[in-house]
Amino acid sequence: MAKPGVIGFLISTFGLSCPRCRKADLFYYPVLRFKKLYKMKSECDYCGQDFEIEPGFYYGSMFISYIISSFFMLISFGIIKFAFKLDVWTTFGIVMALLVLVYFYVFRISRSLWIHFFVKYNPKAVKKQ
Numbered sequence: 001m002a003k004p005g006v007i008g009f010l011i012s013t014f015g016l017s018c019p020r021c022r023k024a025d026l027f028y029y030p031v032l033r034f035k036k037l038y039k040m041k042s043e044c045d046y047c048g049q050d051f052e053i054e055p056g057f058y059y060g061s062m063f064i065s066y067i068i069s070s071f072f073m074l075i076s077f078g079i080i081k082f083a084f085k086l087d088v089w090t091t092f093g094i095v096m097a098l099l100v101l102v103y104f105y106v107f108r109i110s111r112s113l114w115i116h117f118f119v120k121y122n123p124k125a126v127k128k129q
């Protein structure tokens with residue numbers, strides 16, 4: 001059952017669900033299936049919400065991705081550098097390797113956050129026939 005409010009928003013955003021009904025997925029496959037990682041549905045299976053609201057809608061999500069990646073790098077750099085007392089270049093290499101590992105999840109979270117900013121939650125939303 002989809003939850004309303006901030007908790008529901010966070011669960012829906014990080015769970016990569018439709019922002020309107022919060023029941024169906026935004027992407028065809030889970031990120032760990034490594035299959036068509038970029039492939040996004042054109043509309044919601046449950047409520048029919050259009051996921052490509054206008055041409056180039058997801059350009060803005062690149063800024064979200066940039067912010068998330070930057071914070072991820074800063075925080076992981078700090079933790080690795082001071083917890084393991086490694087030199088700067090080794091730490092940088094590890095951080096870059098970690099960033100490659102989380103890249104697709106960051107990509108998806110950015111798109112999910114972006115569409116969640118623009119589409120309001122409507123628990124009664126159903127697909128029109």
Ligand SMILES: [Zn+2]
Pocket residue numbers: 018019020021022023024044045046047048049
């Ligand atoms: Zn939906």
